[in-house]
Amino acid sequence: MKFTRKPQDGSEIKMEKMVKWVQGSSPIHLICDFRNYQKYLSSVRRRRNSVIYVNCRPRKEKRAHKKKEEKIKMAVSGEEFDVIVVGAGVMGSSTAYQVSKRGHKVLLLEQFDFLHQRGSSHGESRTIRATYPEEYYYPMVMESYKLWEEAESHIGYKVYFKAQQFDMGSSDDKCLREVIATCQKHSIPHEILDRQQVSDKFSGRFDIPDNWVGVCTSNGGVIKPTKAVSMFQTLAIQNGTVLRDYMEVEDIRKDGVKGGVWVYTSNGEKFWGKKCVVTVGAWTTKLVKTVSGIDLPIQPLETMVCYWRIKEGHEDKYAIGGDFPTFASYGEPYIYGTPSLEFPGLIKVAVHGGYPCDPDKRPWGPGMALGTLKQWVEERLSSLVDSGGPVATQLCMYSMTPDEDFVIDFLGGEFGKDVVVGGGFSGHGFKMSPVVGRILSDLVLTGEAKGIELKHFRIGRFEENPKGNFKEFLHYVM
Known part of the structure; x- marks a missing residue:
């Protein structure tokens, strides 16, 4: 593996030492220095003949009030957060980024490895x-163009x-x-x-x-899907979000004493949040059924x-x-x-x-x-x-979903507005993940979403009609 620095003049220089600040042009992002060089090499999957390009700022001179070296933040069982996001696919990662950039303490949990290929957020295009x-998607797509950029x-x-x-x-x-x-x-x-x-x-x-x-x-x-998920996660980390993988959420329970919710994982850990966002993709029906008894028709x-x-x-x-x-x-x-x-x-x-x-x-x-x-x-x-x-x-x-429209709504019941669900994106939601993250953030932080009409995405529509929203045209799903 070769490390190369790209100076402003466009030339390439082999790095003789790792610098303290690194912002990668690839989905790999690090904060390290030369003393941790060997440890870093051992922690990265080796790839033959690969080059990782990084944009580097020179090390600043030591000062009397030099800040302590940054450390990766790790949540411990029982820790409290403003918002817990369950599911680190593109919707959850976008939501974590949107919530954290508003200054809130966020925990992002993923049941598998980060950037895994077992869901709907991986791939190359x-x-x-x-x-x-459906014209109601138009404003969501147009806002997403701006948010992607x-x-x-x-x-x-x-x-x-x-x-x-x-x-x-x-x-x-x-x-x-x-x-x-x-x-x-x-x-x-x-x-x-x-x-x-x-x-x-x-x-x-x-x-x-x-x-x-x-x-x-x-x-x-x-x-680029995998690269996009990595982007949102990196931006969320820069805003202070804590990420934990291999954290399968088994249950979410209302805290009847001080409010908020407790999120329980399969390995025995639990975390408290004032609010919670559920974005678990194909596992939405299973988790929502366990937590609330609601049977969402998400196949x-x-x-x-x-x-x-x-x-x-x-x-x-x-x-x-x-x-x-x-x-x-x-x-x-x-x-x-x-x-x-x-x-x-x-x-x-x-x-x-x-x-x-x-x-x-x-x-x-x-x-x-x-x-x-x-x-x-x-x-x-x-x-x-x-x-x-x-x-x-x-x-x-x-x-x-039966109508191929999203589910974006409060879970309701005993949870009221403390738990928000984003799911059922029906094979066409990835493009709108930036605005979905913004909407879920609005809902969980303020109780309402600005600028977007959400009536088509209510959970309750399936109680009124098992097929969801009425549409004159056919759907082409096997």
């Missing part, structure tokens, strides 16, 4: 778009890469018609294209039927992401940063994709949906039926993309 059939400016590296967004489908598809209505209502600049215009705009890279239309906007892009689904090979000599035409868009194909099934980013020469094209699973007993890869997806790639992309089958796949999970 997620799409972001403002073209939603704000967080990037604080951390010093990028997790969000801009692109066009291209939506396509039959001209009479209800979802696509609602997308166009959203564009018109919110004055989103957009183009509505027929088959020939689509072919001309994208130089033959898309081929749609004569009875289809395409809708092109500039509000698209790709987010974990195992899904598979597929990567397809771009034909030789055409790789640059699909690369992020060019004119190739993130895209969505409305119909049955709903298919989406991204430009080439994480794996050069491969394009991501996948089906929105999956098969029901128990998050603790996942099948881990029986695979989804690829026939329909292969046919779609053959018919829409095959001029420059090999449609013979995906050359790489990755597994992930959705936490699906």
Whole structure:
């Protein structure tokens, strides 16, 4: 492993000693000095021929009132916090960052290792778009664009890469018609294209039927998931948040004496918080049922992401940063994709949906039926993309509600407004994680969220209608 410093003039200098302040340009962030160099090396997973670039400030001269060296903060059983966040995926990490930057003492608990791959917050790409059939997501996405860039400016590296967004489908598809209505209502600049215009705009890279239309906007892009979670966790740590992994929360109980709640873990530890936020993804139904008896209809689904090979000599035409868009194909099934980013020469094209699973007993890869997806790639992309089958796949999970809308609400009952739940993000929430973190922070700190209407995300909607919010258009989940 080689360590390299990048001075302001852009040259590279091998580091002869570790400096005291380090802010990494990668997801690895450290505070250490040369005396701990060997200890540091032994604590980092070794990777051959890897280079970690770090931006370094020179060591300041010793002063009489030099501050003590920073130490990693560790919560001890029984310790008290202003807010305890349960679940350190992207929603929990974003919430911890938002709460801590307002000056509150925060504990972030994770049942597995940090940045694990057993939930919904890992991987190399997620799409972001403002073209939603449900217009109430529009303000959430637009605020998220700003919050992504704000967080990037604080951390010093990028997790969000801009692109066009291209939506396509039959001209009479209800979802696509609602997308166009959203564009018109919110004055989103957009183009509505027929088959020939689509072919001309994208130089033959898309081929749609004569009875289809395409809708092109500039509000698209790709987010790096694992790197984004690391960013929020790092910013939270910088604000004083305490992080503990391998802390599976078994129960949350109301403190009837002094108020607040006690959070109990499977290894026998407990922590007190004035407030608590539950963001445990596919485990939401299990934990909420244990804590409150409420049976939330959030179904974990195992899904598979597929990567397809771009034909030789055409790789640059699909690369992020060019004119190739993130895209969505409305119909049955709903298919989406991204430009080439994480794996050069491969394009991501996948089906929105999956098969029901128990998050603790996942099948881990029986695979989804690829026939329909292969046919779609053959018919829409095959001029420059090999449609013979995906050359790489990755597994992930959705936490699906019946209406595919989020759950963002107070748990209520004996907990009142002391416990807030964020879950059921249904395979399309990652892009909005910055604003979800802001909303959950507002709820837990002030009792209300500013600027966003939350009636569509109430827990109580499933009591009124087991299918949740009424929608005229179909959902395309297996």
